[in-house]
Amino acid sequence: MVQLSTSVYLLGGLLGLFLPSPVLMAPTPASMCTPLRTLNDSLSHRRRYMKHNFPINYTIRVHHKEIFKLSDINRMRLQVEQLDALVLQRLWFQVNQGVLKKIIRVMPERHPSRPYTTELERRFRDAEGVFVQSHPTEVFQQELPETIQDTWDHLTEETDRVPESSWRFAPPKLLLDNFCHTMHCLFSECFAGTEAQQHCEYNRALGIRDVSSMSHSLLTS
Ligand SMILES: *[C@@H]1O[C@H](CO)[C@@H](O)[C@H](O)[C@H]1NC(C)=O
Numbered sequence: 149m150v151q152l153s154t155s156v157y158l159l160g161g162l163l164g165l166f167l168p169s170p171v172l173m174a175p176t177p178a179s180m181c182t183p184l185r186t187l188n189d190s191l192s193h194r195r196r197y198m199k200h201n202f203p204i205n206y207t208i209r210v211h212h213k214e215i216f217k218l219s220d221i222n223r224m225r226l227q228v229e230q231l232d233a234l235v236l237q238r239l240w241f242q243v244n245q246g247v248l249k250k251i252i253r254v255m256p257e258r259h260p261s262r263p264y265t266t267e268l269e270r271r272f273r274d275a276e277g278v279f280v281q282s283h284p285t286e287v288f289q290q291e292l293p294e295t296i297q298d299t300w301d302h303l304t305e306e307t308d309r310v311p312e313s314s315w316r317f318a319p320p321k322l323l324l325d326n327f328c329h330t331m332h333c334l335f336s337e338c339f340a341g342t343e344a345q346q347h348c349e350y351n352r353a354l355g356i357r358d359v360s361s362m363s364h365s366l367l368t369s
């Protein structure tokens with residue numbers, strides 16, 4: 149028994165050593181899943197509306213922080229110990245609000261993708277409304293970890309104060325791909341088994357949790 153617990157302890161220690169610290173879990177409230185899945189339905193048409201209706205290689209100008217990918221989430225998790233999932237979800241809303249605004253801005257009134265994009269934005273707002281309602285207000289007043297606050301400040305900077313070097317050109321389809329994949333990652337409870345999750349370290353940390361609870365039951369049995 150002593151040997152077993154020692155090896156289990158060692159296993160735990162090794163896992164702890166080699167894996168990034170797990171994200172503190174703020175489980176997504178079940179009420180979030182309905183608006184997010186509605187949003188996901190809209191996003192499934194993104195190729196048609198964000199690619200086919202635009203000139204080949206069309207790009208729009210966005211802040212480089214608005215190119216928000218799974219790898220950015222993974223990097224932030226490594227930079228900030230015990231990063232709360234809720235903080236990343238807030239950041240996701242902030243980023244994509246700006247992305248949608250910029251996509252809509254480049255489309256003339258009669259652009260064939262305009263109704264699609266305004267509907268997408270409406271659904272996004274609905275999801276944001278549910279998100280805000282389903283958490284206590286204090287959560288949104290909490291101080292953010294420094295690197296996250298830094299990103300936040302860049303995202304909310306006035307357009308004419310953003311230095312030239314911070315702008316990037318990105319195809320609208322790519323921006324919505326990021327939108328979709330990071331959503332699957334950050335609200336994983338609503339999107340079990342999607343491809344993005346395989347690249348989402350955040351969920352891998354959950355897998356590790358299962359291992360440690362298994363060792364725990366071995367110890368106590
Ligand atoms: C999200 O949309 C994709 C299509 O883009 C679909 O395959 C998947 O089943 C949807 N997920 C949910 C949970 O609605």
Ligand SMILES: *[C@@H]1O[C@H](CO)[C@@H](O)[C@H](O)[C@H]1NC(C)=O
Pocket residue numbers: 204205
């Ligand atoms: C689009 O970009 C690709 C890759 O950069 C390039 O090979 C292609 O010629 C471009 N097409 C047009 C129509 O500009």
